[in-house]
Each structure stands twice: as C-alpha cells, then as structure tokens.
Amino acid sequence: DAKTTQPPSMDCAEGRAANLPCNHSTISGNEYVYWYRQIHSQGPQYIIHGLKNNETNEMASLIITEDRKSSTLILPHATLRDTAVYYCIVRVAHGNTGKLIFGQGTTLQVKP
C-alpha cells in the first residue's frame, strides 16, 4: 500500500502558484519523498525529491515539515501544460533497492 495520502483533485489559476499537499505520517528516517507527474497517460516524469531539507529545482520547490510527516510541492507559476496527475511517493527499501509505491495521486487542473 502507498505510504502517502493526497487530495484526489485540485484546481489552480494559470500564473498562480500551485501548492500540492501530501501526508506521509509513517515515513521512516531514511526514506525519501519523491514527486512525479503524469501528463495525459504518458510515462511518469520526475519532478523533485527530498529527505528533510527544503529543495528547489527548475521545475518546483519541495517543502518538508520538520517532523517529516507531510510535504508540499509548489509549482511557482502554473501553466496550462502543468495540468497532470501528481504523485507523492515515499521511496521504501525493498531488499537492496528502493521501490516506488504509487498511490492514486492528485489531479491538478490549471485553468485559464
């Protein structure tokens, strides 16, 4: 089962910041939080990941609470092309590898 909980859907106005929340209250100390998105049934696309510090790259920012039980993905200036399903994933240990367990994600609709 996925270790994360996300709202099923959200709307955002074009040009505004999109803030996508995620709860992961059972996360372990060495487990990373990853965000992927899937645009119109294409293959998932990596966005960002983090352990405990806030992270920023050219696509987004990731804010992780101090207790690591929740996080927020921020798309600073959402465009219509950001309409997609966004998956918050805790990468769990599986043998000697890390396994991505996908939940159902948040469908973000960016509106003009």
Place this chain on the structure above:
Amino acid sequence: NAGVTQTPKFQVLKTGQSMTLQCAQDMNHEYMSWYRQDPGMGLRLIHYSVGAGITDQGEVPNGYNVSRSTTEDFPLRLLSAAPSQTSVYFCASSLQGGVGTDTQYFGPGTRLTVL
C-alpha cells in the same frame, strides 16, 4: 540519448496468446523495472532487475516473466494473456536503484488490450 524506449506502443491480444513487451535504455543504467497502470489507478511494480542476470518480483508478478541478459534490455513476457492483464505497461530505469536519491526515468508505455 533516446532514454527509455518501449515497443510496441499498442497491442491487442486474444486470451491465451503470449507476447513480449520490449524495453531498452541507452543510459547505462543498472536498475530497470516494469510497472502496470490500470484505469484511474497508480502504477504497480511487476518485476525489477538490479543488473544483468539478476531479476526479482515486485507487487504483482503473476502471469509475467522477465530476464536481463544485457544492461540495455529488459523484456517482459506474458505467458498466456488474460483479460485481467489489459493495462498500460511502463518500463523504467535508474542508475543504481538503491534507497536514496536515485531517480527513475520512465518510458512512454505500451497499451495492451486482451480480448
């Protein structure tokens, strides 16, 4: 780099037929994996490989076989197709695959319908 490529893009099978979904990557990644995605659902891990000659089962391995004879290729075989295997199949690869910061890159998917 072409990244992760998958063939075919679409496939229709009859119940009981067998087929192989192809996956290749040109990034010299050690870790490769197969997922399936049913309508309205997230992805579920079928099988994965941490390197040539090494494979292991994921969450939903029944009805599928894999092998990894080269670093580049990771084919998925459906032994006897069933309607329950109608899904979109994604292949992914990453440099190593260990817990931590390794990023997985996904292919465009194969859309399979079993009648």
